[in-house]
Every structure is written in structure tokens, then in C-alpha cells.
């Protein structure tokens with residue numbers, strides 16, 4: 001009797017399980033009030049949920065559909081939030097957060113030659129780079145940046161600190177013609193770059209790169225050696241390009257060409273390259289960049305602060321150039337907040353072109369996400385919330401007075417949201433910050449180290 005009843009219960013239970021398809025076990029689900037996917041159709045789910053397993057996005061769908069199919073070991077509730085792809089900062093010099101506010105209100109060449117290059121000569125060291133990168137990583141995680149492109153010195157230290165913080169980075173070892181902290185000659189710099197590439201080539205978060213500083217700070221042989229090194233290892237090149245009118249004047253005096261045309265003439269563009277700024281370009285230059293598939297990093301705040309000019313954003317977009325957004329180093333911005341970069345990218349284009357319809361909110365958001373991914377040739381991996389891509393996403397609170405009421409989430413993200421509104425940051429499926437609590441960095445220690453180092457920077461530049 002007892003056996004029969006047990007058997008009956010067993011069959012009943014089996015039938016129940018069979019009626020419900022087994023739910024797949026996954027690592028994480030993020031349930032949001034609004035999920036902005038940034039896929040090709042600009043799909044927005046209200047509400048939506050993102051299913052994540054390990055490092056990858058498995059599915060993006062309404063919460064009910066996700067709950068029916070998956071059983072997640074961790075669920076992050078973001079019901080009053082906007083969930084969107086992590087922001088991509090396509091141009092910065094992470095450790096330069098240590099020079100934030102050290103020398104403001106100057107033109108680029110004065111700022112570089114009288115203040116930044118001398119300050120770097122006296123203060124840049126592996127320790128400086130480590131402490132500066134940790135501070136930058138803290139700021140990026142707290143303001144929703146999940147991938148960043150960098151060019152600086154001792155890039156292996158930047159890579160280590162970036163990996164420890166859990167961020168994704170396309171990190172370029174800087175090559176420059178004059179002696180710098182980590183290389184006496186460009187040949188030394190190239191040797192360092194090669195060792196750096198070998199050390200990080202197969203890293204899941206770091207893409208090593210070669211970063212010739214600019215065409216006016218390197219000779220032809222060095223520029224070509226950089227491009228060849230990139231080609232040999234299949235890694236990207238990062239270079240400053242046509243940032244100021246001065247650079248164009250130098251290129252015309254030395255080569256009777258624009259910086260872009262000069263680099264074309266020597267065969268520099270033959271490998272995948274990210275060009276930062278591209279402010280002073282002709283229509284022919286834009287055609288070269290489009291034809292060569294060069295990504296451009298637009299830095300509206302730095303360009304405005306240094307009065308460098310306004311990049312022809314509309315022309316780039318019309319020509320099909322992959323356009324990302326960057327903050328540039330914090331010394332010329334003075335922060336790494338990509339929400340502000342989106343806002344200023346929109347305002348600067350409207351102001352410069354005297355047309356309020358250019359760079360609408362959706363375009364600015366595209367530049368900070370999928371556009372940046374394209375500029376970095378990483379759009380198969382990041383830049384939108386789609387199955388198979390890496391799980392790099394953020395949740396942004398929308399409860400502040402300045403975000404109320406809400407009619408259009410994309411408008412809010414670009415025109416009223418600040419980095420501080422980011423509550424949760426996830427990279428490669430790993431939660432780096434949840435409800436403003438940092439998981440990979442000791443916030444107090446990072447800030448204390450930076451303040452201690454700043455005292456030494458101040459003493460060094462005072463001499």
C-alpha cells in the first residue's frame with residue numbers, strides 16, 4: 001500500500017516535470033525596467049531582462065520569458081533602472097587622472113610642451129602608472145565605462161591594473177621620438193611594445209596595441225615600424241590625428257600634405273588603426289579614412305577645453321566612418337564621464353554646424369556604444385546587448401529629480417544622466433559594482449594612494 005502510494009506520487013511528480021521544460025541553469029540575470037539593447041534595430045524592451053552565462057549574454061527578452069527558460073544562480077533587480085550596454089571610451093590616457101587640474105586653460109601645444117611633457121618626465125614611473133590606472137578604473141566603473149582605449153607609457157602596468165579591476169581595455173604602448181619615462185629611443189619603445197604584445201595577446205580582457213603618439217612627434221621610419229609591428233602580431237594601432245590646426249601646419253611645412261594624406265602616402269594606414277580626434281580633416285582625408293576602415297575617436301570635451309576645434313561629425317557619419325566617443329586624458333577634460341561626453345558630442349555638433357537636428361540623442365548613444373565598438377573593431381564582442389556577445393552592461397537609476405518625468409529613455413541617458421547615476425557595472429559577466437558597492441577595487445585605498453602620489457607630483461612640478 002505504502003509502496004503503491006509512493007509510486008503514484010513519483011509518477012505525478014514526473015508528469016509535472018515533463019509538462020514544464022527544464023530550465024537551463026545560468027550564472028546571472030539582470031531584470032530591468034527598460035533594456036536598451038543597441039542592436040541593429042534599436043530594440044528597447046520595457047520591461048526587459050538580460051540572461052548571462054559565464055562571460056556571455058545568452059538571451060535578451062521580457063522578464064517572464066527569461067524566467068520561464070532560465071534558472072540563474074544570481075539575479076540583479078534593476079526594475080527602476082535603465083539597463084544598457086556598457087559605455088566604450090575610445091580615447092584616453094588613464095594614468096593622466098593624476099594630472100587632473102594640474103594645468104588648465106591652455107592651448108594644446110603650450111599645455112603639452114610647457115606642462116604635461118615636463119611633468120611626465122619628472123613623475124611617470126611604473127608606480128605612478130599603477131596608482132593612476134587604479135584611480136581611472138575606479139572612475140570608469142563608477143560612471144559606466146566597461147571598455148576603454150588607452151595610450152600611455154608602461155602600458156603593461158596599465159594592463160595589469162585594468163585586468164585586476166575587471167575592465168576591458170585596448171591598450172597601446174606609446175612610441176614617441178624623444179626620450180620618455182619608459183624608453184630612451186623609439187627603438188626602445190618598439191621593443192617594449194613587442195614584449196607587451198606577447199605578454200597580453202591572448203588575454204580575455206586586454207587587447208594590446210601599438211600607439212605612435214602622432215605624425216608630428218615621430219619620424220617616418222618610426223611610424224612605419226609601428227604599423228609593421230601591429231601587422232606582424234595582428235594588433236591595432238592607435239594614433240593622435242589632426243587634433244589641432246598646428247598639427248596640420250606642421251604636416252604642410254614638412255610634407256606639403258595634411259596629416260591624414262601624409263600617413264596615406266607612406267603606407268601607414270595598411271593595418272587596423274584607431275585615430276584620435278580627427279578635428280582638422282578635409283573631405284579627401286575623410287574619404288581616405290573611410291576607404292581604409294580607420295576608426296575615429298571623437299573627443300568633444302577635450303577639443304572644446306583646448307579650443308582645438310570641432311570635428312566634422314556629420315561628415316564622418318555620412319561617409320560611413322566608424323565613429324566612437326572618447327574623453328581623452330582627464331588632464332584635458334577633466335573627468336572620464338562618458339555620459340557627459342555623449343551630451344557634449346551632441347551639443348558641440350549642433351553648435352558648430354548651427355543645426356539642432358544633427359547628432360540627436362540616439363546618435364550620441366550609438367557613438368558611445370556600438371559605434372565605439374566598431375571603431376575598435378570589437379563590434380562582434382561588445383557594443384550592444386545581443387546573444388553571443390560578452391556580457392558588458394550597466395544599470396542606471398532614473399529616479400532623480402532631473403530625470404523626472406521620463407518620456408524617452410534615450411533622451412534621458414544623453415541629456416540628463418550623469419556618471420553618478422550608474423548603479424551597477426558588469427564586464428565579461430562579472431559584477432564589478434553593484435548598488436555603487438565596488439567589488440574589485442578597494443575604493444578608500446585607491447583614493448588614498450592617489451592623494452599620496454599627488455603630493456609628490458606637486459612637489460616635482462614646483463621645482
Ligand SMILES: [Zn+2]
Pocket residue numbers: 091092093240276328329
Ligand atoms: Zn589624447
